[in-house]
Amino acid sequence: MPPVIQLDALTKDYLTDAGAVAVLKGISLKVAKGEFVAVMGPSGSGKSTLMNILGCLDIPCGGHYLLNATDIGTLPEPELARLRGQVIGFVFQGFNLLPRMSLGNNVALPLVYQRIGKAERLARATDLLGQVGLGHLVASLPTRISGGQQQRVAIARALVTRPSLILADEPTGNLDSHTGREIMELFQRINRDQHITIVLVTHDMSVARYAQRLVYLKDGLLAYDGAVADFHGVEA
């Protein structure tokens, strides 16, 4: 079976007023199906940049990104949209729920774009909200619930399309440590029970321990790639 993610010498530059700035300087990486990978690294090391490329929200400048063996560099925009909708579930640090929509509709929204009928959308959204422990809040608005609850809704939304890959950029970054642990347990359960591949960015070693594998980025390059348990920091 091909890896879910395969990166070959991936690079990304940003064009700034001072000229092109290389942020990712050649990342090669394989993530197999069912893995739970934590991405760590200092601020500005390019973690979010990498996640955005993995999530098909941004495009690399060089190298290749193969998602389930398909080179996304060759795909037109509608195909990328389809991948974002069907294959990938993205969880953001800031939750990114639509504030005027009920939780149920927020979770069901990705299914709208897959042209799935209303009854099934509602059933699946209700089911997933139940799975993240918010079944009683289907009709509530995102502005009326806590941050931890909002992140659970966002995870339910990421799962509703039954993706093969969940990408999460600092999903516990806006939460207190207790709530953060609950969210991480949820990710762990999803990874264990549904064998969904997860790549998750964090600054917090205690969060990273929920994963099996750790990737450490530094100055746009991989400084460590191995088991979480074997990681003892990188030399400065």
Added chain:
Amino acid sequence: MIATLLSEAWQAMLSNRLRTFLTALGITIGVAAVVLMVSIGQGTQQKVIGSINSMGANLLIVNSASSRSGGVRSGMGGIPTLTLGDVAAIRELPPTLYASPISTGFVQLVYGPNNWNSYALGVNAEYLELRDWEIEQGRGLSESDINSATRVAVLGQKVVDNLFGDEDPIGQVVRVKNLPFTVIGVLSKKGQSMDGRDQDDSIIVPITTAQRQLLGGPFRSSVSMIMVKAENAEGLNALERQISALLRQRHHIRENAENDFGVTNMTSVAETASEVTGMLSLLLGAIASISLFVGGIGIMNIMLVSVTERTREIGIRMAIGADRRTILTQFLLESIIITVTGGVIGILIGVGLAQVVGQVAAIPVSITAQPIVLAFGVSVAVGVFFGLYPARKASLLRPIEALRYQ
């Protein structure tokens, strides 16, 4: 998916009621103006054409005055040149169905204590058929009334109402310019004529009686006008030429001299009037369209603001699978919903105003489906046209940039 997008668009509209209302108001005013103006234009057109047509189809009017080259008739003040002999000669032309002389004048009518001023028409026995006028009571003029110049009269409804009230007028004697006339018939109700005169306020008498006893001025044997009806529309132009030729010959007009009469083809008058009033409709509609255009710019403006405000939302939607076309459709639907809502309300207001104007200001209005359907179509088109640019702008956002937008 369209249904979901529609209901989402509707929700978006409701979540910003005041803004939606103000934006839609621009379209409402524009559409209302178009519907109102076109209704007035068409009403005027119908009224003009209707009153020309109410004279009857396939009519020619021969005037006893010279005609200028441009077809503009000179004043009626000239010496009347037409005679009853001319009428008889025209009657013999093959395409002629009916021909009647007409002499007119104002007369005072007295019956008992009541008196009334009305418009007298001296005509022959064919006149009522020529005009398609109907007798409601009694009879019309007969050949022998004409030949013996009897003092008989057929009265219009208004004259009857004013002189007789509820009394039966048939067989009664009214004094017309102090001469006794026997009422032989009553016309059925007609309404206003082309020149705005009340056709029910008239009295019809034999042309001969009118010439000799009622209206006779210095030109007793002449008639001021001859009305001719052709067998059919095809014969009308031929008849017009034949009458010209006939009258030139009868009036001994030399080769290069101008006619001492004018022939007016009422069908071509109707066509010209229809063209002119059609232009009026178009002009009114065009002026009103400007406000619709301004309303459309308002839509574009507000949609651009909306796209900017919701950049992040667009990013989120793209991140969970919305493609460019879906985003485009969503924003396009929003602007179409605004314009269609505004348009429908505008149509209702326009129709309402048209009715009020029609009744209060006595301006003829005609509310037809055509401008309403058109206004509806135009509001959809305005929504698409002015919504397309903002919607396209939204759809072309790059997902990551939209998500970063604060």
